[in-house]
Amino acid sequence: MSTSIDDNLAVQGQVPKHVAIIMDGNNRWAKKRFMPGVAGHKAGVDAVRAVVETSAREGVEVLTLFAFSSENWRRPANEVSALMQLFAVALQREVKKLHKNNIRLVVMGDLSGFNDQIQTLVHEAQEKTRDNTAMTLVIAANYGGQWDIVQASKRIAEEVQAGRLAVSDINEAVFHQYTWLNEFPAPDLMIRTGGEQRISNFMLWQTAYAEYYFSDALWPDFKEQEYKKALAAFADRTRRFGRTDDQLKEASDD
DSSP states (O other), rough: OOOOOOHHHOOTTTOOOOEEOOOOHHHHHHHHHOOOHHHHHHHHHHHHHHHHHHHHHHSSSSSEEEEETTTGGGGGGHHHHHHHHHHHHHHHHHHHHHHHTEEEEEEEGGGGGHHHHHHHHHHHHHHTTTOOOEEEEEEEEEEEHHHHHHHHHHHHHHHHHSSSSOOOGOOOOHHHSTTTTTTSSSSSSSOTTOOOOOOSSTTTTTTOOOEEEEESSSSGOOOOHHHHHHHHHHOOOOOOOOOOOHHHHHHHHH
């Protein structure tokens, strides 16, 4: 179900319903310690656990983590191989914990790029947790924001060609229904760790009205304390969605 801007009108002090995070800095964390890059990715798993646990405690409904972009295949072959192994192990070990804590797992992206083992593990994990209701954890893997928009456009074109959709019916709400995560609220807060200030082709459509927070902490160091700084910063912001402060006040008074 799509969510309108009015449904998302937020006031100061609110916890974001949907947090999206670009987990950056694993390689630099490892390099600072004279360790191979894969050691940073392994250390990053602890940060994932901490952020998931904190999100659940704080009342976040959806947490989306950018684990592997469609551009990450360009990285050195040994690093990509290690990441795939780590992904498979995480799917095997962590899903039981998620299920025990009533957390649903969704993997967002082009799964056809992964080997049969990972595709099977993803399918099993999603099926096992599909009815869980405490929180949804979305892992973006082999995902890119431009790819998301293109695949939505192709599906819409197919619907028009088949006569199931008229061109005149296409608007933002209709387009949204063909993108990933259309059943969830749009991200309220987008976080990037590692000190870089760009969004690297992540959820370009869905984050049109997100608040952005950039942390200098490298991802393995982004634990509960750093995450709560981001949540506190969000709580101090007023989200206008094109409106004035007076209009927001009038809306809150009604």
